[in-house]
Amino acid sequence: MIGILLFILLLNVVSIVLMYYCLGDIDKKEKLIFIAAGTAIMYVLTNFIYWISTKSIEITQVSEQSKNLITFLFVPINGILILPLFAKSYTKYKYGSLNKTVFTKRGIVLGVILLIILIIECIYFKNIQEQIVNMITENIKQEQAETQENSLVTNSTNDISNDVNVQNEVYTEGINTVNETNIITENIVTDANEINVVIE
DSSP states (O other): OHHHHHHHHHHHHHHHHHHHHHTTTSOHHHHHHHHHHHHHHHHHHHHHHHHHHHTTSOOOHHHHHHHHHHHHHHHHHHHHHHHHHHHHHHHHHHTTSSOHHHHHHHHHHHHHHHHHHHHHHHHHHHHHHHHHHHHHHHHHHHHHHHHHHHHHHHHHHHHHHHHHHHHHHHHHHHHHHHHHHHHHHHHHHHHHHHHHHHHO
8 A cells, every 4th residue: 555655656746847847947936836737637637537437336435545546546647648748838838939829739639638538537437446346245245144154053053052952851851750760669669578577
């Protein structure tokens, strides 16, 4: 996880450095405004695309975490693909080496490229979210199956214990019956002896 976060941080740094470099000699304040605005626009667009791609899918805590991870990963990727090129064209337009018509055409081309990228990302985001939901569903089913299996094992153990207790009770009753029979037999023998003594 730390490796992924460091990779995302590196992508953001690369995106910012590329934009800063492509803006050339423009005022630093204007560079910062351009970088902040460009990054914010990419963030909004990426979040919007993610929302469109997953609005029909149930969001869980895990998928919410994956949403944040994916968003912060693709914002700098989209920025690296589009913003430095637009920054370069903007710089040339600002200093008069690029006329408005050409600048507008380049902007439209970059917009179309961005749109294609966002459509691809929309499909990709949907697949990722569906995989996460399926994985969570499978884990829940597996946990339920394990719970049922443990319940069956517990019930079987209880049944065996009950059977053993019943058998012990029957065995004990049998012993008691034998003891009672022995006592009766001894009493009969004793009585018979006493009768013989009296007769003699």
